[in-house]
Amino acid sequence: MDVKGDRGNLEKVHRVVLVLSGKGGVGKSTITTELALALLHAGKKVGVLDVDLCGPSIPHMLGVSKHEVHQCDAGWVPVCVERLSLMSIAFLLDDPDDAIVWRGPKKTALIGQFVSDVAWGELDVLLVDTPPGTSDEHLAVLENLKKHRVDGAVLVTTPQAVSTGDVRREITFCKKTGVKILGIVENMSGFVCPHCTECTSIFSKGGGEELAKLTGSKFLGSVPLDPLLSASVEEGRDFLQAFPNSATYNSIRDIADTLLTSLEH
Numbered sequence: 001m002d003v004k005g006d007r008g009n010l011e012k013v014h015r016v017v018l019v020l021s022g023k024g025g026v027g028k029s030t031i032t033t034e035l036a037l038a039l040l041h042a043g044k045k046v047g048v049l050d051v052d053l054c055g056p057s058i059p060h061m062l063g064v065s066k067h068e069v070h071q072c073d074a075g076w077v078p079v080c081v082e083r084l085s086l087m088s089i090a091f092l093l094d095d096p097d098d099a100i101v102w103r104g105p106k107k108t109a110l111i112g113q114f115v116s117d118v119a120w121g122e123l124d125v126l127l128v129d130t131p132p133g134t135s136d137e138h139l140a141v142l143e144n145l146k147k148h149r150v151d152g153a154v155l156v157t158t159p160q161a162v163s164t165g166d167v168r169r170e171i172t173f174c175k176k177t178g179v180k181i182l183g184i185v186e187n188m189s190g191f192v193c194p195h196c197t198e199c200t201s202i203f204s205k206g207g208g209e210e211l212a213k214l215t216g217s218k219f220l221g222s223v224p225l226d227p228l229l230s231a232s233v234e235e236g237r238d239f240l241q242a243f244p245n246s247a248t249y250n251s252i253r254d255i256a257d258t259l260l261t262s263l264e265h
């Protein structure tokens with residue numbers, strides 16, 4: 001008997017969403033983490049698959065970097081953070097700070113295993129955090145996920161033109177590979193003063209929204225550069241639980257709500 005069913009371990013995963021960014025450091029993993037927590041607080045069953053093999057930062061951001069994963073008959077058992085399930089390459093390394101110096105085929109094989117061999121159980125949404133850019137890893141993720149289903153991608157950019165130019169390439173990648181673009185998130189959009197909580201546009205603003213208009217994609221919303229958010233992810237604390245009255249909290253919750261609505265249609 002095939003205990004995993006036709007769609008394997010993703011049989012009971014209702015929605016699969018990729019999180020992409022054109023370049024590194026724009027806050028893709030931070031946005032993935034906060035979206036996952038926002039969906040969790042909205043009562044959803046959420047999983048996160050961290051396939052950013054060279055920079056797996058989500059276990060640290062969720063405060064579980066010292067955890068180990070175990071095997072069961074159906075595959076790897078993801079690490080649970082509250083009710084959130086997480087699988088990351090970081091859990092398989094002896095030293096999470098070790099650099100992964102692997103050639104493409106080895107990375108591709110591991111991604112294949114990641115996609116098919118994690119015992120997720122029932123999930124409303126699985127967020128897949130990918131490496132920056134468009135690489136062999138992305139194609140491997142898609143090839144493996146497409147045996148199941150990909151509901152779409154969320155693209156993360158900073159407001160500056162150089163980042164949005166990179167996201168334009170991600171958009172082309174999605175179009176060529178047939179992945180629906182669920183929307184664009186503009187991260188680090190203005191700076192929240194830790195003293196007076198006023199938000200100032202220290203760099204340009206609105207690049208993500210502009211890009212969404214230009215490319216006919218949905219704009220999911222913007223998240224400011226907030227020192228309290230970076231401190232929370234650095235310390236592995238749930239920002240949404242710690243600062244529920246902040247403007248940053250509201251912006252993340254609104255993005256999560258808009259994403260859920262997009263996924264329902």
Ligand SMILES: Nc1ncnc2c1ncn2[C@@H]1O[C@H](COP(=O)(O)OP(=O)(O)OP(=O)(O)O)[C@@H](O)[C@H]1O
Nearest residue numbers: 024025026027028029030055132224225226229230
């Ligand atoms: N909105 C924000 N406010 C404050 N700090 C942020 C915000 N977004 C991201 N950061 C900080 O920026 C740094 C980079 O974020 P993150 O690791 O999420 O980027 P990334 O795009 O996933 O990078 P890479 O793909 O290269 O791993 C982190 O230190 C994170 O705390």
